[in-house]
Amino acid sequence: MSDFFDKKLLGKSSEFATVIRAARIVAMTDVLILILGESGTGKELLAQAIHLHSRRKQGPFIAINCAALPETLAESELFGHRKGAFTGAIADQQGRIQAANGGTLFLDEVGDLPLSIQAKLLRFLETGECQVIGKTRADKVDTRVIAATHRDLYVQTQRSEFRLDLYYRLNIVPLELPPLRKRLDDLEMLQHTFTKQLAQQHNLPPPHYSNATLKQLRRYTWPGNIRELRNFCERLLILFSGKTIEPTNLPREIQLDKTAASHQSDGFTLPETGINLQALEIEMIRQALHKTYGNRSQAARLLGLTRDTLLYRLKK
Ligand SMILES: Nc1ncnc2c1ncn2[C@@H]1O[C@H](COP(=O)(O)OP(=O)(O)OP(=O)(O)O)[C@@H](O)[C@H]1O
């Protein structure tokens, strides 16, 4: 029997399957989860899948986008307030943490949570108690938190934009969704499935992608990931319904991007002011070791080096 994971989270590549396997395991528990990944890689979809596979599936799934919260409203949105707690608090307001009681709270873009609120969130995560503004006693709530971010939280802690204690608390079970360009084995299946679904939805015959076109799609870097691919399929369905799509029919950015993927540039651009390459190397090695909890073989892989080369550079 196929479930939400199988039906909605498409993909069989090993990079993706590894994450889904871990997600299935942690879904059964109440452990705090941090979902990492670039924009459009499916972070929210994964959070929903985890909720629907947990003992909380009958409970609410409440999503809140921390990046869209002005600092003055963030605390009240999350924790709620009592009437008269501050000027403008004309009635009691329930916060999202309490609204998700018995279910799951999805804290999207947690890296953008204002610093002043981060300490309060940490207190809630550690005690399970929600401090409503204007109320003397904190309330016990049964809310599971799944957080997500497209940022590198560790780098943010280094810049004093994110609390280190909250980072450690959130980073217990990180699930990192790979970008589309790192799961190319899924690209053709996704393109095919989206095209088929959208063709049905629009009631149009699907277009056919020539082999040369498919090859070109694999070279593109897909900065907007699955969301971009889905929108791309819709656009080409509308424009080329029932026809064959050749490389010259592709949008300019996809035709022009040939070199990006083959050079593995991954979006690094030399700034006009130049850089200090040696300092950058040291910093990248440090971050790789941090990300892999000091595992040198894994760190080397992240850096595209062999283990020996990494050891040599470390010695240097
Ligand atoms: N594995 C997948 N299979 C099918 N559809 C997917 C998959 N992953 C993502 N999508 C679709 O891609 C779109 C983007 O997914 P989602 O909103 O979950 O990404 P996100 O990581 O939260 O992005 P952002 O950081 O921009 O908020 C959605 O329409 C979602 O349904």
Ligand SMILES: [Mg+2]
């Ligand atoms: Mg999202």
